[in-house]
Amino acid sequence: MENPFLNAQKQIEKTALKLKLDKKTIDFLKKPMRELKFDVSIKMDNGDIKTFPGFRIQYNWARGPTKGGIRFHPKETIDTVRALSAWMTWKCAIADIPFGGAKGGIICNPKEMSQKELENLSREYIKQIAEFIGPNKDIPAPDVYTNSQTMAWMLDEYEKIVKHHAPGVITGKPLELGGSKGRTKATGFGVAINIREATKVMEIELRGAKIAIQGFGNVGVYTAKSLEKMGAKIIALSDSKGGIYNPNGISVEQAIEYKQKNGSLKGLKDTKEISNEELLELECDILVPAALENQITKENANKIKAKIIAEAANGPTTPEADEILHKNNVFVIPDILCNAGGVIVSYFEWVQNITGNYWEEEKIDEKLDEKLTKSFSQMVVTAEKENVDNRTAAYILAIKKVVDAMKLRGWV
Numbered sequence: 001m002e003n004p005f006l007n008a009q010k011q012i013e014k015t016a017l018k019l020k021l022d023k024k025t026i027d028f029l030k031k032p033m034r035e036l037k038f039d040v041s042i043k044m045d046n047g048d049i050k051t052f053p054g055f056r057i058q059y060n061w062a063r064g065p066t067k068g069g070i071r072f073h074p075k076e077t078i079d080t081v082r083a084l085s086a087w088m089t090w091k092c093a094i095a096d097i098p099f100g101g102a103k104g105g106i107i108c109n110p111k112e113m114s115q116k117e118l119e120n121l122s123r124e125y126i127k128q129i130a131e132f133i134g135p136n137k138d139i140p141a142p143d144v145y146t147n148s149q150t151m152a153w154m155l156d157e158y159e160k161i162v163k164h165h166a167p168g169v170i171t172g173k174p175l176e177l178g179g180s181k182g183r184t185k186a187t188g189f190g191v192a193i194n195i196r197e198a199t200k201v202m203e204i205e206l207r208g209a210k211i212a213i214q215g216f217g218n219v220g221v222y223t224a225k226s227l228e229k230m231g232a233k234i235i236a237l238s239d240s241k242g243g244i245y246n247p248n249g250i251s252v253e254q255a256i257e258y259k260q261k262n263g264s265l266k267g268l269k270d271t272k273e274i275s276n277e278e279l280l281e282l283e284c285d286i287l288v289p290a291a292l293e294n295q296i297t298k299e300n301a302n303k304i305k306a307k308i309i310a311e312a313a314n315g316p317t318t319p320e321a322d323e324i325l326h327k328n329n330v331f332v333i334p335d336i337l338c339n340a341g342g343v344i345v346s347y348f349e350w351v352q353n354i355t356g357n358y359w360e361e362e363k364i365d366e367k368l369d370e371k372l373t374k375s376f377s378q379m380v381v382t383a384e385k386e387n388v389d390n391r392t393a394a395y396i397l398a399i400k401k402v403v404d405a406m407k408l409r410g411w412v
């Protein structure tokens with residue numbers, strides 16, 4: 001298994017060369033500013049006390065309070081959290097929102113836990129980090145296997161500790177607790193906006209374009225729904241149990257309903273079963289990895305037939321695979337831009353919370369589209385000007401902004 005943090009560091013080094021950064025600045029950028037590691041102990045339903053390792057990593061706060069999701073996953077590692085917190089830093093910078101980057105996680109298997117146990121886990125996690133988070137310090141959000149209910153428990157626990165309302169401490173909340181309209185769909189909708197822009201560059205007609213999506217959780221579902229609305233054809237979908245394929249198109253609504261009833265996509269009418277590996281190598285126009293890290297590697301990069309890869313997941317492509325894709329003229333929309341829709345609407349949520357002024361969904365969608373389209377165009381212009389791939393261009397723009405803020409503060 002590739003170490004995602006080593007990959008994240010390689011990306012920083014590659015960009016630092018382009019930006020001609022000095023060693024002190026590079027060393028600063030290559031490690032998190034604060035790491036919290038702790039045990040989260042809870043009483044299980046059978047009365048046993050069980051302890052889970054927890055992390056919160058605040059990578060860089062030069063541009064503002066740190067921001068990033070919390071993952072509950074059995075395969076979580078501290079290096080995954082480190083990498084994700086670095087990527088959040090660059091993502092907030094390229095999206096041009098005034099936040100630094102962070103990420104958190106608990107090594108646990110939420111699929112084997114009851115709602116009560118998950119609530120206890122969420123509350124204990126917040127007790128461990130309460131003094132280090134806040135609307136102007138660090139603002140968590142949902143990520144893999146956490147959702148708006150998790151955020152509601154976490155917010156409630158935080159407010160009990162600080163003894164006042166503080167909805168701006170957490171985003172991705174339910175609407176009733178100060179969540180933002182449009183947040184649930186934001187990441188997937190943002191992926192679709194990025195794909196729409198990429199098809200213009202690649203001169204591909206989005207209407208009727210063939211799309212394969214790996215991962216059918218929050219991001220995968222809303223990417224599929226938004227692209228279907230834009231007229232594209234979803235030909236393959238998958239989740240952790242495997243994938244389904246129909247070259248003539250799959251109805252996203254039917255897939256959602258089927259998965260809700262049956263717990264997996266396998267067996268949906270008029271589809272053929274395929275593996276997650278086969279999905280990546282399908283004959284299609286656009287491939288959307290929307291599950292986990294390290295899915296496109298040097299082993300399968302040459303077999304990818306899509307002309308556009310939209311990195312909805314964080315870190316789905318290894319650096320070696322990246323070079324192969326660039327050589328093969330595949331247009332990669334890098335994760336830090338591709339899935340930035342979530343953090344942009346999280347920022348809108350935070351603005352609404354701290355001003356107490358709430359917006360309609362239409363306004364949020366419009367503002368999101370405007371922000372992403374602008375960042376996308378800056379990336380394309382930079383890639384051309386510097387003669388680099390899209391990821392390097394996005395990193396050049398993002399890291400320069402962080403370094404400029406660090407310099408102004410006198411940190412380097």
Ligand code: NAD
Pocket residue numbers: 142143144145146187214215216217218219220238239240241276290291292293312313314339340342343
């Ligand atoms: P989720 O938990 O809602 O869904 C994850 C999906 O991936 C599930 O369908 C799961 O079955 C599937 N999956 C897990 N392992 C898989 C495997 N080996 N092969 C294929 N599918 C697999 O999570 P999500 O919120 O949709 O996040 C997906 C990715 O997007 C993650 O990389 C996350 O960091 C990133 N992301 C999420 C957001 C957000 O707003 N939710 C924002 C930015 C980035």
